[in-house]
Amino acid sequence: MSQTILNKDLTKSNRLERIWLLAKIEFKLRYYENKLGLLWALIKPLLQMAIYYVAFAIILQVSVPNYAVYLFIGLIVWGVFTETTSGMIVVLKTKKYLYEYSNMSKLDIYISTQLSIIIGFMFNMFVFIVYLYLDGLSLGLNALWFPLVFINLVLFSIGVSMILSNVFLIAKDVKQIWGLVVMFLFWISPLLYHYEKISAKLPILNYANPMAGIIINFRNIMMYNEAPNFYLLGINFVQGVIVVVIGLVMVKKIGGRASEIL
Numbered sequence: 591m592s593q594t595i596l597n598k599d600l601t602k603s604n605r606l607e608r609i610w611l612l613a614k615i616e617f618k619l620r621y622y623e624n625k626l627g628l629l630w631a632l633i634k635p636l637l638q639m640a641i642y643y644v645a646f647a648i649i650l651q652v653s654v655p656n657y658a659v660y661l662f663i664g665l666i667v668w669g670v671f672t673e674t675t676s677g678m679i680v681v682l683k684t685k686k687y688l689y690e691y692s693n694m695s696k697l698d699i700y701i702s703t704q705l706s707i708i709i710g711f712m713f714n715m716f717v718f719i720v721y722l723y724l725d726g727l728s729l730g731l732n733a734l735w736f737p738l739v740f741i742n743l744v745l746f747s748i749g750v751s752m753i754l755s756n757v758f759l760i761a762k763d764v765k766q767i768w769g770l771v772v773m774f775l776f777w778i779s780p781l782l783y784h785y786e787k788i789s790a791k792l793p794i795l796n797y798a799n800p801m802a803g804i805i806i807n808f809r810n811i812m813m814y815n816e817a818p819n820f821y822l823l824g825i826n827f828v829q830g831v832i833v834v835v836i837g838l839v840m841v842k843k844i845g846g847r848a849s850e851i852l
Contacts, residue, residue: 609695609702616706621843635665635714646782654784658727659718659813664713664781667808671747671801672772673707678751679765679775682848687850695844697838700755704748730815737819739807746800747828752837756844759851780805800829 616717639661646652654660681703688694719729757764781787803822810816843849 605698608692609698609705612688612694612699612702613705614708616703617709620706620710635662635669638665642782652783656725656727656813659727660809661782662718662721662820663809663812664779664805664806666711666718667743668776668779668781669714669803670707670711670743671804672706672752675746675751675754676768676772678703678748679754679768680846681751682756682759686849688761694739695842696848700748700752704744704751708744718812727813728815730810732811732815732817735807735818739804739811739823742807742823742826743804745834746804746826749830749835749837750831752841753833756837756840759844759848762834774799775799778802780809799811800826828836 639658642661642665643658647654647657678700681699682696685699685703688699689696722728747758754764754768778799785802785806803819803826807823807826810818
């Protein structure tokens, strides 16, 4: 019954309204079915921060100024990437009823799912800013670069998710493989320690791991009051555009036959 009502609402509304409606539904389903509701959007990164802080700052004694803030911003940015890519691998399967029985396109489904994740990210970013000031730091004018770095993150995340979800249609193993890839990327990204320690030994990672540059630039503008590293930003933007283009082609070529394949 609820699915029928949703389909009718999506049919009646225009494209932007449909995208926003589905994004709100996705966001509510992600948090409000739990007793703590929206608090889970805050609790998860804070618990992760506490665990890694104890492990690396206290036990391993990693020397990074304002390490808690350093962890917090890195983890919430990383969370957008993992929620988008891992969460959307099966989106063409779980949202099959939307593109079959309503006039919602597959691209709209990707956008609405990404938007629901962005809502949670903005909530976390607000909490981060409060935490930043409590830790004795503050935002500067370089925070105005936020939209540019944020677009970079969204482009890369949704591009990878489109590729993965279409590969999933023909190779279900990609879901398991991507879990291992995410784990590998986590440890070669500047989440827990300074990136120089990795890049000095493996310089190719400056170009092969876009999330490293994105996290570095988020820290520059939101934590250190510095301009983004425009060299990394340029490379990461090109990488983001490339994966989006590949993803769009795959949505058209493979995703167009999703109903038939599934």
